[in-house]
Amino acid sequence: MSPVAAPTLPSTYKCSVITEPGxxxxxxxxxLNPNPPEKHALIKVKEYPRVPGHEIVxxxxxxxxxxxxxxxIGQIVGVGYSKVTGIHIDGGHAEYVTAPDTSVAVLPDDIDPAKTAPTCAAVLGHLGIQFAAKARYRTAAISGSSAKRDLTLKVGAHDYIDSFKQDPVVGLKKLGGAKVIVVMAPDHELIxxxxxxxGWRGTVLVVAMVLGESKIDTMTLLNNWGKMSEHTWAGGSARDWEDTVKFAQLTGVETMANKVRFRAGITFDD
Structure with a gap:
């Protein structure tokens, strides 16, 4: 890639700011400081991210x-979670954002920002189902609403377990037990x-941000000869995001993203 000259930048920029709780x-x-700190990049935000403040492209x-x-300069990038934008550092509800290079993922030039931004965390249910199915797993979706059945089957689930109608554990055991259970809901009791x-040598993988202490009954693990485990994964690093986008492009995984207009918001220029 040939070096790109730095563009002329404005002296100020618009941002959406929460000044106090509530x-x-x-x-x-x-x-606008046109000279980023050491190991930081200044990024002109393409458009609002799907989740306020983070998942920036x-x-x-x-x-x-x-x-x-x-x-x-000139690369299309995403900002991941080595520091959480909108919490630890200023987020993406602005025309520009300065991010540490450890958080910056290089993305293909031809991506759709609105559809690519949510793949940063990949903890949306419809994405998790697609990734599992594309990885050649028999995929079962669990939810507490029959209204989600058709959607989950449409995006790749082979089975649907309505937790309001049956115990999810019973449903999973009928399928032979799960090799991996990916938990996307921030609920200790659900985990x-x-x-x-x-199933045998199965793993619970928690990718949701669950605050507080998680308690697992160790007897359940021991009763299966210790061949069960629980893991967590802090998704959203720059490397994770780059790999996720590559996999999505290779296999046809697509984000379901709706573009909306806010009554009071920032209009983004190209």
Whole structure:
């Protein structure tokens, strides 16, 4: 890729700011520093992310000293979770955002930002189903609503278990027990209840952000000769996102994203 000249940048930029708890966001103009700190990139946000403040896709417009060699001005990039945007650092409800290079994932130039942004975390149910099915697993979706049955089957699930109509563990055991149970709901009790649904050498993989202490009945693990385990995965790193997008493009995984207009928001220019 040939080096791209740094674009001319404005002196200020618009951003959506929450000034205090319980108050709505307000639009502010802030001074724009065209010189990012060491190992940081300045990114012009392409459009609103699907989740306020994070899952950002944009174009690099400036680089700080000693930046990671893979990053260049003009690249389309996403901002992952080495630091959580919108919580630990300023997020994507702005025209520009400065992010550490460890969080910046290089994305293909031809991606759709609205559809690519949510793949950062990949903890949306319809994405998890597609990834599992495309990886050649027999995939069962569990939810507490019969209304979701058709959708889950449409995106690739082979089986649907309605937890309001039957015990999910019973449903999983009828299928032979799960090799992997991917938990996307931030619910300690749900995690504990699903463990018996594992098969031989099965694993519960928790990808949701579950706050507090998780308690698993160790007797359940021991009763299966210890051949069960629980793992967590902090998805959203730059490398994870790059690999996820490549896999999605190769296998045809697609995000279901709706573009909406906010009554009070930022209008993004190209």
């Amino acid at each position: 108050k709505p966001a307000v639009i502010e103009m802030r001074p 944009g174009k690099i417009v400036a680089l700080g000293p000693n930046i990671a060699p893979k990053l260049e 504990r209840q699903l463990v018996p649904g594992l």
